[in-house]
Amino acid sequence: MLGLGKKDLTFLLIVLLLTLAAPILLNPFAEGSAMAQFNAGYPDLMQRIAIFAIFAVGFNILFGLTGYLSFGHAAFIGIGSYAMVWMLKLLTMNILPGLILATLMGGAFALLIGFVSLRRSGIYFSILTLAFAQMSFNMAYSVLTPITGGENGLGPALGDPRVLDAAAANGTIPEVNLFGLSMRATYELDLAGRVFQFNAGYYVCGLLSVFMFYLALRLFRSPFGMMLRAIKCNQHRLNYTGLHSRPYMLSAFVISGMYAGLAGGLMAAMDPLAGADRMQWQASGEVVLMVILGGVGTMLGPVLGAGFIKYCENIFSKINDHVLHEWFSIFPKWLENLLVTIVHPFVGQGWHLTLGVLFMLVVIFLPGGLIEGGQRIGRLIRRKPDAKGKAAATTPAE
Amino acid sequence: MSKLELTRRGLLRTGAVAGAGLAMPTVFASRASAFTNEPKGGVVTLGFTIPLTGPYADEGNDELKAFQLAVKHLNGEGDGGMLSTFSSKTLTGAGILGKKVAFVSGDTQTKPDTARATAKSMIEKDGAVMISGCSSSAEAVALQSLCQEAGLIYMVGLSHSNDTTGKDKKRNGFRHFFNAYMSAAALAPVLKDMYGADRAAYHLTADYTWGWTQQASMQAATEAIGWKTVANVLTPLASTDFSSYIAPVLNSGADVLILNHYGANMVNSLTQAVQFGLKDKMVNGKQFQIVVPLISELMAKGAGPNIRDIPGSSNWNWKLQDAGTKAFVQSYGKEYGAPPSQAAQTCYAQVLLYADAVARAKSFNPCAVVEALEGYKFDGLGNGPTEYRAADHQCFKDCLVVKGKDKPDNEFDTLEIVQVTPTAQVTYAPDNKMFAGGDLGQCNPGA
Numbered sequence: 001m002l003g004l005g006k007k008d009l010t011f012l013l014i015v016l017l018l019t020l021a022a023p024i025l026l027n028p029f030a031e032g033s034a035m036a037q038f039n040a041g042y043p044d045l046m047q048r049i050a051i052f053a054i055f056a057v058g059f060n061i062l063f064g065l066t067g068y069l070s071f072g073h074a075a076f077i078g079i080g081s082y083a084m085v086w087m088l089k090l091l092t093m094n095i096l097p098g099l100i101l102a103t104l105m106g107g108a109f110a111l112l113i114g115f116v117s118l119r120r121s122g123i124y125f126s127i128l129t130l131a132f133a134q135m136s137f138n139m140a141y142s143v144l145t146p147i148t149g150g151e152n153g154l155g156p157a158l159g160d161p162r163v164l165d166a167a168a169a170n171g172t173i174p175e176v177n178l179f180g181l182s183m184r185a186t187y188e189l190d191l192a193g194r195v196f197q198f199n200a201g202y203y204v205c206g207l208l209s210v211f212m213f214y215l216a217l218r219l220f221r222s223p224f225g226m227m228l229r230a231i232k233c234n235q236h237r238l239n240y241t242g243l244h245s246r247p248y249m250l251s252a253f254v255i256s257g258m259y260a261g262l263a264g265g266l267m268a269a270m271d272p273l274a275g276a277d278r279m280q281w282q283a284s285g286e287v288v289l290m291v292i293l294g295g296v297g298t299m300l301g302p303v304l305g306a307g308f309i310k311y312c313e314n315i316f317s318k319i320n321d322h323v324l325h326e327w328f329s330i331f332p333k334w335l336e337n338l339l340v341t342i343v344h345p346f347v348g349q350g351w352h353l354t355l356g357v358l359f360m361l362v363v364i365f366l367p368g369g370l371i372e373g374g375q376r377i378g379r380l381i382r383r384k385p386d387a388k389g390k391a392a393a394t395t396p397a398e
Numbered sequence: 399m400s401k402l403e404l405t406r407r408g409l410l411r412t413g414a415v416a417g418a419g420l421a422m423p424t425v426f427a428s429r430a431s432a433f434t435n436e437p438k439g440g441v442v443t444l445g446f447t448i449p450l451t452g453p454y455a456d457e458g459n460d461e462l463k464a465f466q467l468a469v470k471h472l473n474g475e476g477d478g479g480m481l482s483t484f485s486s487k488t489l490t491g492a493g494i495l496g497k498k499v500a501f502v503s504g505d506t507q508t509k510p511d512t513a514r515a516t517a518k519s520m521i522e523k524d525g526a527v528m529i530s531g532c533s534s535s536a537e538a539v540a541l542q543s544l545c546q547e548a549g550l551i552y553m554v555g556l557s558h559s560n561d562t563t564g565k566d567k568k569r570n571g572f573r574h575f576f577n578a579y580m581s582a583a584a585l586a587p588v589l590k591d592m593y594g595a596d597r598a599a600y601h602l603t604a605d606y607t608w609g610w611t612q613q614a615s616m617q618a619a620t621e622a623i624g625w626k627t628v629a630n631v632l633t634p635l636a637s638t639d640f641s642s643y644i645a646p647v648l649n650s651g652a653d654v655l656i657l658n659h660y661g662a663n664m665v666n667s668l669t670q671a672v673q674f675g676l677k678d679k680m681v682n683g684k685q686f687q688i689v690v691p692l693i694s695e696l697m698a699k700g701a702g703p704n705i706r707d708i709p710g711s712s713n714w715n716w717k718l719q720d721a722g723t724k725a726f727v728q729s730y731g732k733e734y735g736a737p738p739s740q741a742a743q744t745c746y747a748q749v750l751l752y753a754d755a756v757a758r759a760k761s762f763n764p765c766a767v768v769e770a771l772e773g774y775k776f777d778g779l780g781n782g783p784t785e786y787r788a789a790d791h792q793c794f795k796d797c798l799v800v801k802g803k804d805k806p807d808n809e810f811d812t813l814e815i816v817q818v819t820p821t822a823q824v825t826y827a828p829d830n831k832m833f834a835g836g837d838l839g840q841c842n843p844g845a
Contacts, residue, residue: 030437042522044515076824142605151606151635152536153510155543158837172839186546197522265835271518274539275511314519320503322466347504349450 003218011299012214019206021195022046023137037323038315042201043186045268045314049307050359053264056290057209057216058259063288064250064297064379066223066231071126071284072113072133076257078140078279082263083145085154085274092164093174095183095204095269099262106261107254114253118246121235133284140276148276155273174274179203183270199340201270208266212259217299219255228252230258240388289355292360295369309355316351403448425652434549434844435525438507438593439594441608442762444469444498444749445504445526447517447541448555449533452508453635453664454661455531456696457533457741461555462503463734464742465531468749471729472499479729484750488757500525508635510540511693517541524715527762530552530748533661533741534635535559535608536764544572549844551764553748558660558692560611561794564655570764572771572791574751574784575744576824578612579832580797581691584819588709588799593687595624595655597630600652602643605632605658605801615832616691620656621746626651632665633659642669646672653681656689665700672704676753693800695739699772705802705812712798714740714780715815722780751786765841783821789828791838792822 004012012109018025027041040046045185059073080102117128140148148154156173175182176324216231219225227248238245267273277283286309294305324343328336346354365374437443449458470476474491475646479692481489493499506513513532520526529545530553532538538557543593545552546568554562554573563573599620609632614681617627628650633643644667655676660669671677671688679686682689690697693710716727716737726746730738738746751771759766772788784795799817806812826833 034581041525042519048515068488120406141636142632145605149607151510151604154542155540159835172842173547271514271544273514273543274511275509277511318502318504318519318524322501322503 002214004214008217008221009187010266012023012210012217013064015300015303018202019050019210022206023198023202026186027194027196028227030194031195034327040311040315041196043197043202045310046199046202047205047266048310048314050202050209051266052287052310053288053303054205054209054212054266055263055287056294056306057213057259057299058256058263059287060297060302061216061219061259062256062289063291065220065228065232066207066249067254068118068121068249068253069126069162069288070117070129070253070256071288072117072131072136073256073260073287074108074111074279074281074283075133075136075254076260077264077267077283078136078203078274078276080106080108080261081268081278082140082264083152083156083261083276084265084268085156085272088156088162088176088272090163093176095173095176095178095265096162097267098269101267103258103262106264109260109261110254110257111250114250114257116254118249122378124380131279133279137276137279137281140279150276151228153273156330160319178235205266205270206261211298212262213303217361220299224248224251241288248341253302274369287369289359291367293359295371298369298371301369301371308370312355312358315350318352319347355382406795407446410477430845431618433765434522435527437497437525437527437762441500442494444499444501444752444817445517445520445521445524445529446501447504447506447513447529447537447581449508449513449537450505451545452506453663454508454533456700457661457694457739458506458508458531459751460696460742461531461745461805463535464730464746465503465749467499467733468746469499469501469728472749472753474683477729478725478732479747480722480726480750483720483725485777486754486758488674488754491748492665494753495760495762499753502733503531503572506537508531508537509650510534510536514540516543517544518548521550521835525665526550526750530752531555531556531745534606535562535610535611536606536635538562538573539566539607542566542568546570546839546842547763549842552769555745557608557750558612559608560615560832561607561836563790564611565835567608567790567833567836567838569768570837572748572751572786574748574793576711576713576795576797577792578608578615578691579770579830580824580828581612583824583826584616584711584773584797584799584817585689585691585709586623588817589620589625589689590623591645594710597625597654597684597687598628598648598652599625599654599656599689600628600647600680601639601656602647603630603632604635604663606610606635606693606767608660609635609658611832612691615657616656616658618832624648625654633663635663636660638666638820641674642656643667644671644676647671647676648674648679651681653684654687655690656691658691660692661697662700664697667748668701668704668708669843693813695810695812698739698802701802706804709816710800711741712800712813715798715800715813716743717813717815718780720778720780720782720797721736722778726780740810743780747781750779751776752819768841773802787828788835789838794825796821 025043027039029035031041043183083102083105087101111134155250165313181200185200187198189196231245290305290309292304295301326338328339408724448461471479471481502520504516506516517529528551533556535557538554543553552571560578601613603613642751657667676686690710698705727737755767755770759770771786772785777783781795784793795820798815800813801816
């Protein structure tokens with residue numbers, strides 16, 4: 001069904017089920033309990049995970065399949081976001097036209113940047129993409145301020161035309177919606193001390209990300225995907241066979257640019273304020289981290305990586321000294337203070353340190369990313385002696 | 399490829415599961431609230447969004463300290479600080495409406511984008527019923543519109559742009575801090591006395607809402623006293639090296655440099671301007687001067703000796719002699735071993751004002767709080783008699799003209815108060831053209 005084999009279909013169905021049940025699965029701890037700090041089942045974080053999953057899956061089409069490492073993908077996120085907000089300002093608060101334009105703009109800019117950058121490979125390609133992204137960021141931040149809002153960010157305002165919508169009543173900006181369904185609409189469910197939040201915005205992001213995941217799955221299994229893998233194996237040899245590989249590269253680059261554009265558009269749809277910061281090189285680096293952390297070239301890896309990093313970012317960065325003191329309050333005062341001093345650099349605004357340490361551990365001990373970790377655990381449980389060779393063959397670590 | 403096969407048993411099983419699924423919603427109770435994050439139980443959570451990294455990080459750290467202190471005092475811990483001097487006596491140290499006050503804090507990185515993400519998670523995950531804090535106006539505007547959409551009260555932290563209570567004002571947002579227009583109105587007469595009426599000014603301006611409105615306010619006010627404006631150059635907020643912007647000042651014919659910079663930006667640009675020898679230059683037969691329209695104690699500390707004799711304005715200073723200031727400085731000093739900055743004072747006051755408004759309204763409902771705060775007159779929070787104007791949610795109070803102290807007695811003695819400018823001199827009509835184009839809209843309780 002859907003052009004997928006039985007195994008892939010089950011896989012897709014599991015991903016779909018997980019996406020649908022995420023508000024429940026990510027909220028395992030009762031409200032008010034000490035562990036409630038670690039709940040991730042709130043709309044903002046789930047939306048972010050779904051959006052960055054789209055971004056990472058798209059990035060993986062380029063990096064995982066062809067091996068070309070782009071350091072400038074955040075530029076497409078930013079372009080997608082600006083396209084979205086401009087649609088919200090000019091056309092309508094319905095997100096559909098914005099999402100379409102964001103995807104197209106992502107693709108158009110990827111065509112432009114890819115056309116130039118793909119003349120080189122390896123480190124030169126990475127540097128070129130990085131240069132383009134930084135150029136976009138700096139322009140958005142300075143000379144293009146009238147279009148991008150610069151430091152203020154770009155968001156819908158009262159005086160916007162919004163030609164398709166009815167005039168705003170009593171001085172309020174209408175809500176971002178999809179054919180009338182507000183992205184903010186949340187159904188809250190009280191159950192056994194837990195509050196599950198089913199948010200419309202999350203389901204839009206989640207279902208779109210499953211759809212994009214499906215497209216990527218088809219692409220991975222297609223002859224086109226095979227060609228991209230061939231480029232990663234040995235581009236020179238491929239060229240010697242008389243095959244012009246650049247159009248394939250460019251297509252892959254444009255496709256991943258469109259994924260990023262869509263992700264950027266969704267980001268602006270969930271929270272209609274686009275800042276230039278999301279184009280900065282840190283943001284480009286983040287998606288590389290996500291893909292490597294999860295597992296390069298695998299289907300589920302980038303999704304896991306995106307979820308993992310966004311979870312850490314949102315949960316660890318919110319743990320302040322106050323919370324730490326509460327945790328360690330059972331110990332004597334001197335030990336409590338000592339423990340807080342030790343843990344302090346790793347949480348709050350220092351969560352990057354935690355991420356750095358985890359990233360190093362993963363790269364050193366699990367070169368195949370979290371996916372490899374999962375496979376190893378699976379193997380331990382099943383104790384299949386021949387599984388090792390098979391796993392190594394399906395996930396080339398690079 | 400799969401094929402759908404129907405069996406009697408399979409059909410029954412599916413039917414049973416589907417039936418149970420449909421009956422589910424009637425088993426669970428859906429959560430009903432009158433407004434967003436209505437506090438249930440004995441605890442009320444406030445959300446503090448503060449920049450702990452980025453160019454305004456110093457201010458953010460001081461804000462966090464003030465927030466923590468305010469929460470302590472609300473819960474009856476510590477010496478009570480300004481609770482005893484506040485003109486309203488509804489706060490007794492028993493929390494807010496009998497509920498213990500808890501708080502969550504998060505880093506905004508001085509970026510509006512991150513600020514919104516942080517605040518969103520506080521609203522959705524931690525159930526914060528009010529958001530406060532920020533130290534850039536870009537953050538303030540972003541957070542204010544978020545809180546308006548989500549149906550929360552936003553108590554603005556340190557935001558000095560005219561837009562916060564002008565073009566971008568919102569019914570659910572309130573600003574205690576003064577603004578760029580007030581700074582310019584207070585500063586201009588003092589500048590005329592100090593440097594004369596025949597001056598040519600060169601503006602270096604942080605490239606975002608605060609910089610723009612402060613530059614416009616300063617330009618209008620200084621041109622009204624007879625100064626000329628030579629140029630206005632915009633600098634990105636993220637920049638740390640200003641030498642390329644300062645070099646052209648020397649040959650521009652200007653004899654005053656107005657630095658519309660704040661936080662670490664201002665510390666860097668001022669230090670570099672002094673290193674370029676601007677302060678010792680003679681231009682047009684006059685001594686070259688530098689003006690920093692918005693000065694804080696933290697910036698003065700960062701800039702060290704470079705700040706000496708440089709005039710600017712402040713919302714508040716710990717050396718004021720009223721009872722509120724004394725109580726606050728003492729309690730803050732006991733807690734943290736240093737006097738508070740103006741950022742700390744405004745944030746502390748905002749939390750108290752919110753708590754008091756809730757207590758007077760006897761409800762956490764944002765619309766009730768808005769009603770309680772609009773047009774509210776109070777005293778004893780360090781700024782003298784103050785009013786929250788209903789038309790734009792801006793506080794009107796005295797503001798200070800300060801100057802970098804020439805011979806500081808100790809490390810905290812960095813600024814001296816030149817003049818306390820009375821409220822009447824800095825008051826403007828709500829429809830002033832620098833504040834035009836906004837609409838408070840309706841209050842939004844969310845849910």
